[in-house]
Amino acid sequence: MKAIIVDDERLARKELASLLASHPEIEIVDEAANPDEAVEKIEKHDPDVVFLDIQMPGKTGFEMLEEMERVPQVIFTTAYDEFALKAFDYNALDYLLKPIQPERLTESLNKVTIKSAKSEGKDQKLSSKDQVFVKDGDKCWFVKLEEVRLFESDGNYIKVYFDKFKPMIHKSLNALDERLDDRHFFRASRKHIINLGWVESIDTWFNGGLLVQLKGGEKIEVSRRQSARFREMMSL
Known part of the structure; x- marks a missing residue:
């Protein structure tokens, strides 16, 4: 190592x-x-x-x-x-x-694990297996992206949903969206990016949109413009 x-x-x-x-x-x-x-x-x-x-x-x-x-x-x-x-x-x-x-x-x-795949460049997308550091006040977390079920925009900050925590990081949702692997993460709307691995149920919604419920209990509306792409990704 x-x-x-x-x-x-x-x-x-x-x-x-x-x-x-x-x-x-x-x-x-x-x-x-x-x-x-x-x-x-x-x-x-x-x-x-x-x-x-x-x-x-x-x-x-x-x-x-x-x-x-x-x-x-x-x-x-x-x-x-x-x-x-x-x-x-x-x-x-x-x-x-x-x-x-x-x-x-x-x-x-003994806690260190050998990486299964090395990064091939700075522009490589962040996959669900990658780990991120989140600091909110005095509290710190090392979080694998596969454990993050939802990113929610809140002004100039992003709320990161994992486990029972929702810390805030100073970053734009657009910048984060460019870095995340779209095979695992989906831009549901202007305010939300969801982890496809955390989708529990999908219902039709107003004006051709969809309502997605995550395993953590959150309900996220997928905009009409994004619904067709979401259906295709989820094989609906």
Whole structure:
């Protein structure tokens, strides 16, 4: 598995690299001393896992992830246990407290899965198997897109529906629609993108439209203009 270490402290990078030397399945392909450098190297190498420091000068690890379209598997490293416990109440892959203990590192690596298919370029569509980082206030999630049943536009933000959560991200629905794989996600209307894997039932609606009910309980109207394409995709 390919790995990148991101930490502004050279000694911390060296110590982690030394610990990873005991895990021959991990190949450290690069290191980065700041978030901007890290983004470039992640795009270049497409690693299986990134060891990411949280507190760095100029930009936090969280802020770095929010800027990325495609989020790799991340194991956070931090010296601040209270901050870590607060931030990772929700679904992060893992976090390691510095100084990192060999046993905890092994536990974290056991959670990493090898990618089934490498990305072939920056313009590749985001599929249902891709993972995204969502941060809303102090709460953070790593979410596979297959778990997201609905994206809903709300002004300059998008509400992301998964599990029992509905956090907001600062992004336009049009920009998101261009990045999502249309084999799995469908632009139902000006305000909604639905995950086709979450469709539970479909009913006829006013003016030739359709009413789609998702497995999470949401009912979304498919506009008349989009209904014909939706019927074709769902083989209606």
